[in-house]
Amino acid sequence: MAKLHVTMTVNGAEVEALAEPRTLLIHFLRENLALTGPHVGCDTSHCGACTVDLNGKSVKSCTVFVAQAIGGTVKTIEGIANADGSLHVLQEMFREHHGLQCGFCTPGMITRAYRLLQETPNPTEAEIRAGIAGNLCRCTGYQNIVKAIRAAADQLSSKKEAAE
Amino acid sequence: MSAADGTSAQERKDKLEGLGCKRKRVEDARFTQGKGHYIDDMKLPGMVFGDFVRSPYGHARIKKIDKSTALALPGVKAVLTADDLKPLNLHYMPTLAGDVQAVLAVDKVLFQNQEVAFVVATDRYVAADAVELIEVEYEELPANTDPLKAMAPDAPLLREDLKDKKEGAHGARRHHNHIFTWEVGDRAAADRALGGAEVVAKEFISYQRVHPCPLETCGCVASMDKINTHLTVWGTFQAPHAVRTVASLISGIPEHKIRIISPDIGGGFGNKVGVYPGYICSIVASIVLGVPVKWIEDRIENLTATAFARDYHMTGEIAATKDGRITGLKCHVIADHGAFDACADPTKFPAGFFNICTGSYDIPAAHLTVDGVYTNKAPGGVAYRCSFRVTEASYFIERMMDVLARKLNMDPAEVRRKNFIKKEQFPYKSALGWEYDSGDYLTAMDKALAAVNYKALREEQKANREAFKRGETRSLMGVGVAFFTEIVGAGPIKNCDILGLGMFDSCEIRIHPTGSAIARLGTISQGQGHATTFAQILASEIGIPASEITVEEGDTDTAPYGLGTYGSRSTPVAGAATAMAGRKIRAKAQMIAAYLLEVHESDLEWDVDRFVVKGAPERAKTMKEIAFAAYNKVPPGMEPGLEAVSYYDPPNMTYPFGAYICVVDIDVDTGVTSIRRFYALDDCGTRINPMIIEGQVHGGLTEALAIAMGQEIAYDELGNVTGSSFLDYFLPTAVETPVWETDYTVTPSPHHPIGAKGVGESPNVGGVSAFSNAVNDAFAHLGLTHTQMPHDHWRVWKTAEKLGLVK
Numbered sequence: 008m009a010k011l012h013v014t015m016t017v018n019g020a021e022v023e024a025l026a027e028p029r030t031l032l033i034h035f036l037r038e039n040l041a042l043t044g045p046h047v048g049c050d051t052s053h054c055g056a057c058t059v060d061l062n063g064k065s066v067k068s069c070t071v072f073v074a075q076a077i078g079g080t081v082k083t084i085e086g087i088a089n090a091d092g093s094l095h096v097l098q099e100m101f102r103e104h105h106g107l108q109c110g111f112c113t114p115g116m117i118t119r120a121y122r123l124l125q126e127t128p129n130p131t132e133a134e135i136r137a138g139i140a141g142n143l144c145r146c147t148g149y150q151n152i153v154k155a156i157r158a159a160a161d162q163l164s165s166k167k168e169a170a171e
Numbered sequence: 172m173s174a175a176d177g178t179s180a181q182e183r184k185d186k187l188e189g190l191g192c193k194r195k196r197v198e199d200a201r202f203t204q205g206k207g208h209y210i211d212d213m214k215l216p217g218m219v220f221g222d223f224v225r226s227p228y229g230h231a232r233i234k235k236i237d238k239s240t241a242l243a244l245p246g247v248k249a250v251l252t253a254d255d256l257k258p259l260n261l262h263y264m265p266t267l268a269g270d271v272q273a274v275l276a277v278d279k280v281l282f283q284n285q286e287v288a289f290v291v292a293t294d295r296y297v298a299a300d301a302v303e304l305i306e307v308e309y310e311e312l313p314a315n316t317d318p319l320k321a322m323a324p325d326a327p328l329l330r331e332d333l334k335d336k337k338e339g340a341h342g343a344r345r346h347h348n349h350i351f352t353w354e355v356g357d358r359a360a361a362d363r364a365l366g367g368a369e370v371v372a373k374e375f376i377s378y379q380r381v382h383p384c385p386l387e388t389c390g391c392v393a394s395m396d397k398i399n400t401h402l403t404v405w406g407t408f409q410a411p412h413a414v415r416t417v418a419s420l421i422s423g424i425p426e427h428k429i430r431i432i433s434p435d436i437g438g439g440f441g442n443k444v445g446v447y448p449g450y451i452c453s454i455v456a457s458i459v460l461g462v463p464v465k466w467i468e469d470r471i472e473n474l475t476a477t478a479f480a481r482d483y484h485m486t487g488e489i490a491a492t493k494d495g496r497i498t499g500l501k502c503h504v505i506a507d508h509g510a511f512d513a514c515a516d517p518t519k520f521p522a523g524f525f526n527i528c529t530g531s532y533d534i535p536a537a538h539l540t541v542d543g544v545y546t547n548k549a550p551g552g553v554a555y556r557c558s559f560r561v562t563e564a565s566y567f568i569e570r571m572m573d574v575l576a577r578k579l580n581m582d583p584a585e586v587r588r589k590n591f592i593k594k595e596q597f598p599y600k601s602a603l604g605w606e607y608d609s610g611d612y613l614t615a616m617d618k619a620l621a622a623v624n625y626k627a628l629r630e631e632q633k634a635n636r637e638a639f640k641r642g643e644t645r646s647l648m649g650v651g652v653a654f655f656t657e658i659v660g661a662g663p664i665k666n667c668d669i670l671g672l673g674m675f676d677s678c679e680i681r682i683h684p685t686g687s688a689i690a691r692l693g694t695i696s697q698g699q700g701h702a703t704t705f706a707q708i709l710a711s712e713i714g715i716p717a718s719e720i721t722v723e724e725g726d727t728d729t730a731p732y733g734l735g736t737y738g739s740r741s742t743p744v745a746g747a748a749t750a751m752a753g754r755k756i757r758a759k760a761q762m763i764a765a766y767l768l769e770v771h772e773s774d775l776e777w778d779v780d781r782f783v784v785k786g787a788p789e790r791a792k793t794m795k796e797i798a799f800a801a802y803n804k805v806p807p808g809m810e811p812g813l814e815a816v817s818y819y820d821p822p823n824m825t826y827p828f829g830a831y832i833c834v835v836d837i838d839v840d841t842g843v844t845s846i847r848r849f850y851a852l853d854d855c856g857t858r859i860n861p862m863i864i865e866g867q868v869h870g871g872l873t874e875a876l877a878i879a880m881g882q883e884i885a886y887d888e889l890g891n892v893t894g895s896s897f898l899d900y901f902l903p904t905a906v907e908t909p910v911w912e913t914d915y916t917v918t919p920s921p922h923h924p925i926g927a928k929g930v931g932e933s934p935n936v937g938g939v940s941a942f943s944n945a946v947n948d949a950f951a952h953l954g955l956t957h958t959q960m961p962h963d964h965w966r967v968w969k970t971a972e973k974l975g976l977v978k
Contacts, residue, residue, distance in 0.1 A: 043212035044205020048386045049470040053897035084205030102199040109698030110202030111386045111437030136905040148869030149905040
């Protein structure tokens with residue numbers, strides 16, 4: 008099968024590779040780029056374990072062809088930490104509020120929460136729950152995830168206020 | 172007491188982060204940064220990918236398999252069928268239940284999506300292409316997917332390999348689809364109680380087939396090193412040592428040449444206890460090809476082929492006096508085990524611990540029979556977030572209690588309170604043979620009733636029913652009360668083994684010269700946070716901060732032998748081993764401290780993190796000092812070093828319990844059921860890490876919600892699975908999941924070294940009954956005694972319609 012020439016920006020770095028046109032973005036990230044943070048949980052875009060940020064939107068990378076992401080900007084869990092290497096407040100709050108157990112949904116969940124807080128910086132509990140409804144977790148019952156995202160929103164907004 | 176350095180005992184205790192501390196998890200750093208290491212993250216040089224050709228039929232004869240087109244596809248390395256495995260005697264593998272299971276279908280297929288051929292190719296896309304190119308010719312046979320019809324005289328013969336076998340692993344077989352009959356209790360006494368009873372309530376209660384469905388599916392990487400003849404298998408194994416022993420027994424490879432490693436596991440819930448054809452085929456393919464072979468299930472394969480749970484069909488009869496005192500119980504179960512009996516239970520318990528079905532009640536006479544049957548459905552029968560068949564038992568008795576309450580026209584909470592095993596009756600011997608270790612049920616129940624203001628809820632419900640009657644509302648309120656007693660921590664070797672391996676567990680500890688430590692256990696975390704909590708147990712036992720103790724699990728070359736993590740056994744068994752190994756360390760440390768302080772051992776006492784001379788607290792040796800001395804200054808005649816190992820054979824199971832109350836509002840025109848409130852009180856004995864306990868309860872309740880309100884692996888009459896992806900299989904999102912209220916009492920286990928009982932599965936065991944009781948309760952005043960799960964909108968609407976409520 009003729010291969011596609013794929014270029015894109017992933018976690019701030021330019022990447023270039025050859026891939027079959029049918030290659031899914033999740034497999035390109037995991038197997039070509041060794042970014043194994045995002046996971047495959049269902050293959051049918053229900054569970055959200057494969058969630059990454061593509062051109063400023065949350066996408067389920069198990070149902071995106073790599074061809075659709077050519078020239079795009081991708082952020083995965085590996086690119087969520089702050090530029091100085093410190094953890095993003097979401098990563099800290101997930102730990103602080105016990106928002107994860109087996110950890111399999113966590114990369115997708117945090118990546119989704121990262122985008123949610125850009126879309127809705129001060130979400131209500133209902134908005135958080137609706138905002139992560141595309142990401143399934145089998146361990147936590149969501150309660151502590153919701154708490155963690157709300158706490159992260161508080162910290163981000165107080166940081167923003169301090170900066171202003 | 173204050174130490175010589177001025178620190179108070181409390182300050183030093185806090186620094187340890189031991190028992191009772193809400194310690195943050197050490198696992199989280201890697202998981203929150205995408206640096207977990209799950210099975211599909213593994214990549215080895217030269218690794219190839221396996222994929223299955225699966226049966227489209229529930230029951231069919233295989234006429235012909237043509238693999239030539241697939242083999243001609245570039246990138247395809249091998250195609251295995253049963254004919255390739257037969258010469259190796261690997262076409263069948265033994266199951267944990269004493270049956271055999273086809274690794275690849277032999278002559279016929281017995282369930283939809285059964286493994287027929289194993290394709291190996293250079294990447295997963297090519298493997299998937301090759302699966303499509305294998306032509307299998309089938310002759311369809313009549314299927315049976317109804318367990319209640321399995322033993323009909325004219326039911327189709329499923330297991331031709333067992334046709335002439337009159338004896339199974341658990342006694343006589345009386346029909347070609349019969350697996351076993353398990354009988355417990357005193358039939359005559361139960362019959363007498365029922366015959367002479369003032370009131371008898373009878374009900375048929377089905378617990379539908381469901382699937383544990385962890386977010387990560389099953390998978391493995393098998394790598395045969397042909398030069399050293401050494402096999403390594405990484406995989407999603409809840410019991411890595413047992414897998415090693417089974418792999419050795421099946422393959423003939425000596426056990427010391429096999430290494431099994433469980434990396435991070437993305438949830439298990441029972442799904443990852445068994446040995447699956449994918450593991451065996453990957454191992455065979457790696458041996459044949461000499462390269463590592465990876466096999467990862469997709470979600471449909473996971474839901475349809477590996478390890479279902481429940482599928483129990485229970486008929487109960489309960490006898491009582493007019494004022495509500497229970498005098499006897501009978502239960503008969505038809506247990507659907509699918510096409511092979513691959514149920515994961517201790518050997519002597521073909522229906523697990525279902526004989527805990529007398530629940531939390533003092534029932535003087537009881538009798539139980541369970542008939543296991545074959546059907547054209549996937550094999551399994553694992554404990555989905557519960558101990559062996561305990562969720563089924565708990566659901567059975569908790570529904571029966573409500574059915575009895577209706578018959579007596581009594582309040583469901585009151586019937587329970589009246590029949591509880593009393594605090595002073597523990598240890599309590601049940602009519603079906605268990606010895607409950609400890610409990611204070613009435614205190615727990617009354618705390619729960621008070622917390623939700625139960626009386627006010629019933630008054631509100633009365634007003635709601637009157638308003639509904641007047642046509643002022645289309646919503647009915649239901650209150651579900653459930654009380655449960657679990658039986659976990661299998662188990663005492665005298666009655667618990669798997670394949671002859673006693674169900675002990677283990678911990679090995681090494682203290683390093685500078686006073687930090689590593690502990691290795693025979694269990695394996697799948698999200699429970701073992702690396703966090705086992706270090707806490709140890710910190711309290713040996714006075715080394717939890718943050719300076721590494722906990723390692725899951726590698727059979729380094730961990731002591733253990734039976735793994737399922738059935739809430741890690742804390743009751745491996746947690747006990749950890750405490751006991753810690754005590755061995757402390758005993759040796761005491762001898763070293765006595766030598767260093769030039770006193771007799773009996774002159775020393777333990778003080779948080781050090782030994783001090785009685786009456787002279789300024790003379791002390793900290794565990795750190797002792798650790799260093801262990802490597803250079805031990806008493807004459809003593810071996811240097813500070814290590815210990817404990818293999819713990821528990822004297823009894825542990826019996827966690829709890830009281831759950833659920834309030835629902837049902838829209839009778841749509842069947843939509845809103846969970847207004849859910850209160851869960853758990854008693855798991857000594858609490859190791861309250862933060863983790865609460866997290867476990869939240870998760871278990873959410874799985875209970877899923878089961879009670881929507882999950883079902885359903886089959887049609889032809890043997891087709893009618894829902895096998897997340898389109899159909901209900902996993903609650905954050906939107907459907909309510910806010911959970913948690914609470915607790917503490918009744919330590921008297922026989923566990925630290926009094927802990929285990930908690931991970933309690934919320935699932937108690938939760939399902941609470942939801943189902945609430946839905947049934949909403950319609951109780953209209954004459955409904957029982958309606959089957961799952962209580963999805965359509966079924967609830969059907970119930971309302973049958974009761975004439977839908978306009």
